[in-house]
Amino acid sequence: MKDNIFAAVGRTFLEAVGFMGSVAIFLFEGLVQTFASAKIFPRSLRQIYVIGHKSLFLILLISLFCGMVLGLQGYYTLIKFGSVGFLGAVVSLSLIRELGPVLTAIMLTGRAGSSMTAEIGVMRITDQIDALDVMDINSMSYLVSPRLAASLVSFPLLTAVFDVVGIVGGYLTGVAMLNMNQGAYFYRISSSVSMDDIVCGFVKAVVFGLLVTTVCCHQGYYTHRRRDSVGPEAVGNATTSGVVISCVLILASDYVLTSIFL
Amino acid sequence: MASWDIRFDRLQAGYGERRVLTDVNGVLPGGAVSVILGGSGCGKSTLLRQIIGLSKPMGGSIVIGGQDISTMDRKAFRRLRRHMGVLFQDGALLGALTLGENAVLPLSEHLSLPKDLLRREALRVLSMVGLAEFIDYYPNELSGGMRKRAGLARAIVAEPRILLCDEPTSGLDPITAARMDDLLLSMHRHYPDMTIVVVSHDLDSLERIAGHVLVLRDGVSSFCGKLEELRKADDPYLRQFLRRDAGEVNDCGAQAMDGTVAASLKRWLES
Ligand SMILES: Nc1ncnc2c1ncn2[C@@H]1O[C@H](COP(=O)(O)OP(=O)(O)OP(=O)(O)O)[C@@H](O)[C@H]1O
Ligand SMILES: [Mg+2]
Numbered sequence: 001m002k003d004n005i006f007a008a009v010g011r012t013f014l015e016a017v018g019f020m021g022s023v024a025i026f027l028f029e030g031l032v033q034t035f036a037s038a039k040i041f042p043r044s045l046r047q048i049y050v051i052g053h054k055s056l057f058l059i060l061l062i063s064l065f066c067g068m069v070l071g072l073q074g075y076y077t078l079i080k081f082g083s084v085g086f087l088g089a090v091v092s093l094s095l096i097r098e099l100g101p102v103l104t105a106i107m108l109t110g111r112a113g114s115s116m117t118a119e120i121g122v123m124r125i126t127d128q129i130d131a132l133d134v135m136d137i138n139s140m141s142y143l144v145s146p147r148l149a150a151s152l153v154s155f156p157l158l159t160a161v162f163d164v165v166g167i168v169g170g171y172l173t174g175v176a177m178l179n180m181n182q183g184a185y186f187y188r189i190s191s192s193v194s195m196d197d198i199v200c201g202f203v204k205a206v207v208f209g210l211l212v213t214t215v216c217c218h219q220g221y222y223t224h225r226r227r228d229s230v231g232p233e234a235v236g237n238a239t240t241s242g243v244v245i246s247c248v249l250i251l252a253s254d255y256v257l258t259s260i261f262l
Numbered sequence: 263m264a265s266w267d268i269r270f271d272r273l274q275a276g277y278g279e280r281r282v283l284t285d286v287n288g289v290l291p292g293g294a295v296s297v298i299l300g301g302s303g304c305g306k307s308t309l310l311r312q313i314i315g316l317s318k319p320m321g322g323s324i325v326i327g328g329q330d331i332s333t334m335d336r337k338a339f340r341r342l343r344r345h346m347g348v349l350f351q352d353g354a355l356l357g358a359l360t361l362g363e364n365a366v367l368p369l370s371e372h373l374s375l376p377k378d379l380l381r382r383e384a385l386r387v388l389s390m391v392g393l394a395e396f397i398d399y400y401p402n403e404l405s406g407g408m409r410k411r412a413g414l415a416r417a418i419v420a421e422p423r424i425l426l427c428d429e430p431t432s433g434l435d436p437i438t439a440a441r442m443d444d445l446l447l448s449m450h451r452h453y454p455d456m457t458i459v460v461v462s463h464d465l466d467s468l469e470r471i472a473g474h475v476l477v478l479r480d481g482v483s484s485f486c487g488k489l490e491e492l493r494k495a496d497d498p499y500l501r502q503f504l505r506r507d508a509g510e511v512n513d514c515g516a517q518a519m520d521g522t523v524a525a526s527l528k529r530w531l532e533s
Contacts, residue, residue, distance in 0.1 A: 039371075122357070123356070123357070126352060126354060126357075127350045127351075127354035128354050128355070128356055128357070130311075130316050130350070130354065131348070131350055131354035131355075131356075132356075133316065134314050134316070134343060134346065134348045135367060135368045135371065136340055136343060136344050136368075136372070137367070137368075137371045
């Protein structure tokens with residue numbers, strides 16, 4: 001196609017705005033259905049199992065290593081300034097405010113978000129969503145709302161697990177391996193972490209959960225509208241873009257939220 | 263309760279910019295078995311999607327039971343659609359549910375019935391299509407033909423006033439196909455008011471079940487009327503279709519392979 005650069009930029013911009021609008025409407029509809037549907041509870045429980053329980057081991061593993069790295073790196077940085085005693089504060093604050101919510105959300109995007117997109121996408125291309133519509137079963141409340149509700153529960157809980165296990169990881173390197181004073185580690189945590197930090201972490205977890213679930217379900221739900229591909233390939237592309245868009249949005253919104261909460 | 267007919271008036275439909283159906287006219291009478299006939303890719307499934315409102319017409323209208331569905335508001339149309347049972351071309355069963363759960367999905371979603379009652383209903387409809395022993399299987403554990411039969415079970419479970427089936431017999435062996443036709447006929451006898459629409463290009467099943475026929479050709483309805491009238495029709499395309507004759511204009515046929523390709527292929531096969 002013959003196009004000048006302005007037309008191309010304009011089109012990309014309009015597409016981006018259209019995309020954001022479409023995602024926002026999708027989220028709104030999903031939330032409305034969450035409160036309107038009577039069968040939301042059993043369905044959400046199942047999704048909590050899929051999103052939350054099945055990701056637990058991964059989160060345990062990642063958070064332990066994350067905390068250990070923080071402990072190690074923090075120790076060797078702080079020792080230069082002779083303030084190793086602050087290790088507990090460094091580890092716990094960076095976990096609770098930043099790394100916990102962000103890494104949990106990114107891991108869950110890969111673990112749960114991608115499978116949401118793929119599952120809903122396959123349902124779309126095999127007419128299953130059309131079949132739901134024909135049976136007068138609201139496909140938003142059948143497919144999207146339970147996942148939204150489940151991530152509202154799972155993301156904060158898994159973030160909390162991440163934080164705690166991460167702090168234990170920092171303890172392992174700092175205290176158990178590098179022989180820092182145990183009392184100092186925990187004293188610094190309790191004296192430096194305030195309620196605001198914890199609220200900030202959980203607000204982030206909730207926002208990331210909504211973002212990831214909305215974007216991933218949206219990509220799957222509209223698999224058939226993709227212009228780059230059709231059929232199974234479209235499901236693959238939808239999954240890729242669901243994960244990529246989610247990760248970008250997690251970090252972008254993290255910046256915004258951090259600047260609000262500082 | 264009067265039966266509902268389906269009336270097309272200069273209907274146009276398609277996907278995106280492309281018009282697949284350009285001018286469809288005709289009536290599928292209420293309380294009868296109608297067959298939509300046409301070659302592969304001529305827009306039969308597209309026409310079905312129009313009837314169930316999955317996409318909007320690009321022009322013209324569809325009138326179901328006296329109501330024009332293209333001007334109806336969303337809510338009223340959804341109420342009307344509750345009276346339709348649809349068998350999709352590939353069954354469209356939900357992969358996460360067992361066959362039994364799939365079969366009674368319209369009931370379990372909208373009514374609050376006890377589990378054992380639902381299971382009895384599932385057994386009833388699944389045994390109608392000969393799948394009772396597979397009630398606890400998942401769709402992906404079945405063959406394509408079995409999935410299609412299970413889809414038919416789901417379509418009839420709520421005793422709809424309009425039953426729409428997209429190729430119920432394709433992909434089935436001749437005996438099972440004949441049994442599906444018999445099932446449709448017995449549905450027809452049992453529910454004389456039910457409007458049954460079957461998309462097909464299976465001539466045997468056309469002879470067995472059709473009371474009424476709508477023939478699609480290149481996006482245009484080239485015939486709509488009783489089966490006997492179709493037999494008497496002297497339109498060359500219709501005669502050709504009924505005789506399963508490829509005709510003179512034939513662009514399909516075997517052609518010799520390029521010599522270089524053939525030589526390489528031969529070497530590989532013999533290596
Ligand atoms: N989702 C779609 N997007 C774009 N074009 C489509 C889509 N589905 C079908 N078509 C086109 O519409 C035409 C009619 O398709 P349709 O599925 O209605 O055919 P059909 O008569 O049901 O064929 P068959 O007997 O093989 O099922 C085809 O040429 C196809 O390429
Ligand atoms: Mg078809």
